[in-house]
Amino acid sequence: MPAPGSAAALPVAAGEHTGALHHIWAIAKRELGGYFASPVAYIFIVIFLVLIGFFTFNVGRFFLRNEASLNSFFMWHPWLYLFLVPAVGMRLWAEERRVGTIELLLTMPVTAWQAIVGKFLASWLFLGLALALTFPMIITVAYLGNPDAGAVFCGYLGSFLLAGAYLSVGSMTSAMTRNQVISFILSVVGCLFLVLAGWPPVTDALTWAPAWLLDLVASFSVMPHFESFQRGVLDLRDVVYFALVMVFCLFTTGVIIRSHRAG
Amino acid sequence: MIKVENLVKAFGPKLAVNGVSFSVERGEVLGFLGPNGAGKSTTMRMITGFMPPTAGRVSVGGHDLAEHPIAAKRLIGYLPENAPAYTDMTVWGFLNFAAELRGLRGEAKRRAVMRAIEICFLDSVVHQSVDTLSKGYRHRTCFAQSIIHDPPVLILDEPTDGLDPNQKHEVRTLIRRMGQTKAIVFSTHILEEVDAACTRAIIIDRGQIVANGTPAELRQRSELAGAVAVSVQDTPASTVNQKLRELPTVKRTLVLREQPDVLIRAYPRAGGRNGELQASIYELAVRERWRLLELRTEEGRLDEVFRSITLPDTTRTVNETATP
Ligand SMILES: Nc1ncnc2c1ncn2[C@@H]1O[C@H](COP(=O)(O)OP(=O)(O)OP(=O)(O)O)[C@@H](O)[C@H]1O
Ligand SMILES: [Mg+2]
Secondary structure: OOHHHHHHHHHHHHHHHHHHHHHHHHHHHHHHHHHHHOOHHHHHHHHHHHHHHHHHHHHOOHHHHOOOOOHHHHOOHHHHHHHHHHHHHOHHHHHHHHHOHHHHHOOOOOOHHHHHHHHHHHHHHHHHHHHHOOHHHHHHHHHHOOOOHHHHHHHHHHHHHHHHHHHHHHHHHHHHOOOHHHHHHHHHHHHHHHHHOOOHHHHHHOOOOOHHHHHHHHHOOOHHHHHHHHOOOOOHHHHHHHHHHHHHHHHHHHHHHHHHHHO | OEEEEEEEEEEOOEEEEEEEEEEEOOOEEEEEEOOOOOOHHHHHHHHOOOOOOOEEEEEEOOEEOOOOHHHHHHOEEEEOOOOOOOOOOEHHHHHHHHHHHOOOOHHHHHHHHHHHHHHOOOHHHOOOEHHHOOHHHHHHHHHHHHHOOOOOEEEEEOOOOOOOHHHHHHHHHHHHHHOOOOEEEEEOOOOHHHHHHOOEEEEEEOOEEEEEEOHHHHHHOOOOOOOEEEEEEOOOHHHHHHHHHHOOOEEEEEEEEOOOOEEEEEEEOOOOOOOHHHHHHHHHHHHHOOEEEEEEEOOOOHHHHHHHHHHHHHHHHHHHHHOO
16 A cells, blocks of 8 residues: 555545445435336236246145145246346346446446446345245245244245346346347346256266366356255355355456446 | 546547547636537546546546546536436436435435426426436436536536527526536537637547637637628629729638629738728728728638538548448
């Protein structure tokens, strides 16, 4: 740290720090308001609930399993999110660039990362709300048997983190283009990679590859981490994994946005 | 307040802005003129910190945009080209959001929003959604956003675009009034606005400044500036023209009208003093006993200056594209 100047810069930095949360919250609030200003948010929530119900009860044969757990509920999340989360994330930056409001947002006295985090948090909260609305599942299970409360909590936490990881991929692809459809497709592909990289049917088929390579690719996968949550294990390493995916993708979002502006 | 030094912006191999320098102080309104694609918006985007320059420096209120962007951005109000606004919000929500990001809270925020609504005549659409606004109202909403925190520096990219004549007038008056205490840069394609609102104007062409001065100074660069229009009754045009050409102060003449009275424009020789030409023509008219109807020194016109500075280049690019 150079001595001159740093003293003068300190009060400003402190002031900005206290303002950061305020800015993030203002941006997130606006974004959330944007979701509910149109029927899209309600349609999304209904579709999500209907699909998750259909898979859990009709495909997953929830009642026939005769067990007081939510396994047949959570097992569908990585696949359902694969399409639903990119649908939420695709407009994050693509829309902002298409309409030109990104020019307003980034010339305000906020840093790019405040804007990125604020917008991300809004969509994540929205997904969290959709997830929370599946609470009748908990009631059903509690009614049918005696589920392990810790396991249910872990399952929900894992699902929420998974949604966040997918969403961060969506944020990244959304910054790449001003076309929401392209953003959606790229994001589905990116999330698919995260799922398939460590999915046994895929890794088993790749017997020709050296083990170290398989392990490396598999270590990128969300599946082992997600599954350990579903087993009711709260391992710090799994939480760190999801956090790392999000931090990496949001950081890349920032790099992409900066590169666009650099021309 | 605004200091721009040797600003360069390259998009790939193309230089959109090429070595632009100027500064604007409080109390100044700088008009930014130039043909389409000259680099006006790109320059403004660099001043507001939206785009980093390829080379050069911008500082606002003493804060370098590259080193202290947040401190600099606090001082700036910006109306981007095409006035973007969040379409899923109401005007009220949008202005509140802008005020919040500007660090205003509570009562201060409410007062700032009310003030901006009043200044921009938005009361009738406060609770309307932005995407149902007419173009002019959307423009005014975005303009309101730029002045919400009463910034000392205003960067306005075509602020009167899409406004009706009354609103254009209002905005010009507003710019001139705010310009007494703020540093304002605004771009426009309407040359009357330069006279109506600017203390100084810059003409930029293909990324470079080609003229910089007060509106009066720029007008002086017009060929017309200093020419004298003479209108005479009951004397044949050829005679008047002949006599005028014989004057040592006259470089050349142009007969504008022969009927019902003669109207001739006389251009001064280079280096002729102010008023010298007009005086000599007056003496000639007295000597010849012409019935003089009018004798007027032309001021020069901005559109002519603009054309003469920027047209050659435009025609050249047109030719270039026409012949593959
Ligand atoms: N993001 C970009 N990528 C590539 N080229 C760009 C980009 N933005 C601007 N340009 C180019 O830079 C040049 C200057 O554009 P700019 O928008 O600054 O012009 P302008 O003076 O504002 O024109 P107008 O009067 O039409 O608004 C143009 O040739 C334009 O095509
Ligand atoms: Mg422009």
